Amino acid sequence: MGRPPCCDKANVKKGPWTPEEDAKLLAYTSTHGTGNWTSVPQRAGLKRCGKSCRLRYTNYLRPNLKHENFTQEEEELIVTLHAMLGSRWSLIANQLPGRTDNDVKNYWNTKLSKKLRQRGIDPITHRPIADLMQSIGTLAIRPPPAAGAAPPPCLPVFHDAPYFAALQHQHQQQQVVTHVDADAPASPDSQHLQLNWSDFLADDAAGHGADAPAPQAALGQYQEGSAPAATAVVGGGRAFGDVDGASAGVGAGTDDGAGAASAFIDAILDCDKEMGVDQLIAEMLADPAYYGGGGGSSSSELGWGC
DNA sequence: AAATCGGGCAACCGCGCGCAG
DNA sequence: CCTGCGCGCGGTTGCCCGATT
Incomplete structure (x- = not known):
């Protein structure tokens, strides 16, 4: 019947770690590794929960950790990746x-x-806040969507760079918002790419016009050399960027756009399995066209370089 | 110099998934 | 097959410290 408890929770210490505790944990992990965290506290002579030991090790004691400030390059990468x-x-x-x-x-x-x-960009959606406000205003006066229609534009923004690239011809003269230069003045006049779930589902509802690339095609584009993209269309699924499916208002598995949405999600998950997310991200980052405004623009051309 | 405020960061909490028993 | 733990993850909290009044 199950496993024994990992630790006596009434007897474990909480709170900040002391240098002595750090030394014990480091000494243990350096000689024995980090195989089974539940046994680490006891073996290392620590009155801590294994979970706490793991956290302390991975966030602070692990070798090769950087403790200095984030660089400009790291900053840019974080924003770009967060957008995706x-x-x-x-x-x-x-x-x-x-x-x-x-x-x-x-x-x-x-x-x-x-x-x-400060730059007037919503950090959650990476869209200009002014545009979000406009969307909210539009939503307030918009009648309920008819059955089978695309959902309202209040859904979470879908920031998938490869998909952006595939739809670029539909959104010329626009670009992904990744500029985070706090010193530069906000540019309300600049045009930004504003693709989101609504765009995606609207495209699907329109049957992907003859010259409009299907998301599967987009996936195939960045999945080249891998397994066939988006082979399954299954209900449910999770929003990209929402691992736990906990974000409010996604509704991808219940509305009529669910087919396209879940197919896209499944394809993303397939990618995870087939080639590993790390590799995928590395490939995307290696190709500026994925997140550039078209024509292979680099991140610096998007305003990163200061 | 003291009090207050706000930012930064370490650590905790709770959840989902996978798997051992 | 069922139960419950290990693990990993994202969200949140609370403490510490520097800046400001």
């Missing part, structure tokens, strides 16, 4: 050697999100 992945901090941190998901998350919450707001 949402708050999947572990995936983002994987692209930043020496940084932990906690580091990235804290840095985002304390610095980068504020910078984006």
